[in-house]
Amino acid sequence: xxxxxxxxxxxxxxxxxxxxxDIEAAVRxxxxxxxxxxRRAEAVACSLGHVPLRYRYNEGTLGCGGQQRLLEATxxxxxxxxxxxxxxxxxxxxxTGTIVAVDPDRFEATNLNxxxxxxxxxxxxxxxxAARRRVAVVNDAVELLGHKSSVEDLSDAAYSxxxxxxxxxxxxxxxxxLEAAGTRLNIPILHGAIGGWYGQVALVAPGSGLLxxxxxxxxxxxxxxxxxxxxxxxxxxxxxxxxxxxxxLGKMGGERGIFFxxxxxxxxxxxxxxxx
Amino acid sequence: MEVEVKLFATLRRRNFQQGxxxxxxxxxxxxxxxxxxxPASEVxxxxxxxxxxxxxxxxxxxxxxxxxPAIAGG
Numbered sequence: 063x064x065x066x067x068x069x070x071x072x073x074x075x076x077x078x079x080x081x082x083x084d085i086e087a088a089v090r091x092x093x094x095x096x097x098x099x100x101r102r103a104e105a106v107a108c109s110l111g112h113v114p115l116r117y118r119y120n121e122g123t124l125g126c127g128g129q130q131r132l133l134e135a136t137x138x139x140x141x142x143x144x145x146x147x148x149x150x151x152x153x154x155x156x157x158t159g160t161i162v163a164v165d166p167d168r169f170e171a172t173n174l175n176x177x178x179x180x181x182x183x184x185x186x187x188x189x190x191x192a193a194r195r196r197v198a199v200v201n202d203a204v205e206l207l208g209h210k211s212s213v214e215d216l217s218d219a220a221y222s223x224x225x226x227x228x229x230x231x232x233x234x235x236x237x238x239x240l241e242a243a244g245t246r247l248n249i250p251i252l253h254g255a256i257g258g259w260y261g262q263v264a265l266v267a268p269g270s271g272l273l274x275x276x277x278x279x280x281x282x283x284x285x286x287x288x289x290x291x292x293x294x295x296x297x298x299x300x301x302x303x304x305x306x307x308x309x310x311l312g313k314m315g316g317e318r319g320i321f322f323x324x325x326x327x328x329x330x331x332x333x334x335x336x337x338x
Numbered sequence: 339m340e341v342e343v344k345l346f347a348t349l350r351r352r353n354f355q356q357g358x359x360x361x362x363x364x365x366x367x368x369x370x371x372x373x374x375x376x377p378a379s380e381v382x383x384x385x386x387x388x389x390x391x392x393x394x395x396x397x398x399x400x401x402x403x404x405x406x407p408a409i410a411g412g
Contacts, residue, residue, distance in 0.1 A: 145412045232412035255409045260347040262409050276382060277408060283382070284348045285411030295412075320383070322406055324347055327355070331346065331404065333385050 071096055071106045085112045100203040101159040105133040116201065117157050128311045129157060133203070135310050136160040136223040138249075139230060140213055140240055142189035143167075144290050145254050146230035147178030148299030150193055153228075154201045156307060161197070162224055164209045164216060165189040176292040213240050221247050226309055228302055229253040229266070232285075234277045241266060241273040250309065254302040258288025259326035261298035265305060265318065276320070294325060339363060341370070341397055344404040349376050367403055368393040382408035 071092060078088035085107055093103040104114050108130035113121045117129050124132065135158055139150050142165040153161055168188050173180035179192040190208035197206045209220055213236050221227075227244055229251050231237050237253070244251045244266065251266040253273060266272045277283075301321065308314045319332040344356045354374055361369060367384050371377070371393075383406040384391045397403065 141412050143412055230412050232410065234410050237410070255411060257409045257411045258348070260407075260409055277410065278382070280382065280408050280410070283408035283410035285409065288348070290411050322346060326347075327350075329346075331344075331406075333383055333404075333406070334389060 071098060071103070072110060075103070075106050075110060075112075079107075079112065085114050088112075089114060099205060101133045101157075101205060104157070104203050105130045105159070108133065120156060124156075124307070124311065131311060132157050132307070133159040136162065136225055137306070137310070138162040138164065138221065138224045138227045140164045140227060140236075141230035141232060142177075142179060142193050143173065143230065143232060144176045144256060144295035145299045145302065146189075146228070147180070148296050149228050149230055149254075149302055150196070151178055151200070152300065152303040153306075154197050154204050156303070157201065158204065158310075160205045160207065160223070162207045162209065162220060163190055163193045164211060164213060164220070165193075166210055166212045166215075176290050176295050212236065213243070216243075218243075218247065221249060224249055226306055227251045228306060229273075230299070230302075234281050234283075237273050238277065241271070245269050245271075252302050252306045252309070254298045255283065255285075256290055256294045256298050257283050257285030258291070259294060259324060260284065260288075261294050261301075261323045261325075262320055263298060263301045263305060263323075264320040265309065265314070272320075297323065297325065339365070339397075339399040341365075341400070342402040343370055343374070344402070345374070345376065346404065346406045347409070348407050349380060349405050351375065361397075365397050366394050367391060367397065367405070370397070370403060371405070376405065380407050381405045 075092050078091045089103045089107050093100050108126050139146050169180045169184045184192045190210045197204050245268045248268045253264045253266050255262050319334050322331045340358050340360050343359050385404040
């Protein structure tokens with residue numbers, strides 16, 4: 063049956079908002095009456111210029127249309143450790159509608175210094191389950207699709223609808239596996255990596271082979287000796303999310319390259335991604 | 339001939355991070371690393387004048403050469 067203007071979610075939302083004068087209440091009622099997921103109901107509100115309170119401080123930067131777009135977006139976060147915990151947190155608070163989260167591991171004591179989802183209550187818990195609990199208490203409009211799986215064992219079906227992948231992995235071989243999947247399925251990857259005071263971020267276009275070129279035959283990097291202190295993942299994850307949001311909102315300009323950050327010397331260098 | 343060299347992160351040495359290095363004619367990035375006592379195995383990315391280069395490419399007077407290590411943690 064074709065939806066008429068009278069019974070469209072937008073019209074219903076307007077009626078509910080007129081009656082209550084409360085965006086949150088109108089979103090809640092719209093979801094209850096139509097069966098729409100909350101993220102969809104929030105997107106309807108944004109499409110009519112009514113941004114829910116939880117996104118009020120996003121609005122000046124992302125705009126109403128940008129918030130709607132994020133609520134309708136599907137992204138994947140691979141690795142829920144140092145980078146992944148912070149990436150997930152920011153995506154959830156941004157109101158990224160659907161997040162596919164992938165990690166086969168459980169939290170252990172060595173994660174406590176830097177991994178946002180690791181705390182005294184989550185030791186022994188699977189990282190995917192900890193992510194699910196975090197999403198439930200921070201933003202229940204976000205749909206989290208968890209996969210307790212390595213990237214190597216992930217089926218192509220898990221990538222269904224994914225527009226952008228956040229590479230928060232900590233093994234080179236897994237990163238290269240993910241890059242191959244991104245190429246095969248034509249999904250761009252926001253790559254981040256950390257070690258000591260240092261980190262890098264790059265947007266990996268499908269087919270570019272950037273990560274394979276970057277790592278060559280190496281299995282590890284400087285993190286092997288320097289470890290990962292708490293501040294570096296937070297900085298690099300923030301850079302990954304800011305770039306990722308730009309990709310999703312079509313705000314990427316000419317800035318292409320591998321960003322190298324040095325938090326010890328306070329330098330920021332950009333290397334081009336095009337190989338000679 | 340003289341080239342400008344930048345070393346990043348763990349490639350930096352106590353007495354050298356960035357500066358001019360004088361070398362024999364037609365040197366390569368590999369020659370530069372040997373002069374600076376930086377193991378080539380620690381270098382993941384080489385840029386010459388902001389473009390990717392190989393360790394055996396020829397350098398020219400006035401080139402700027404930057405070396406980066408591999409970073410892979412998450």
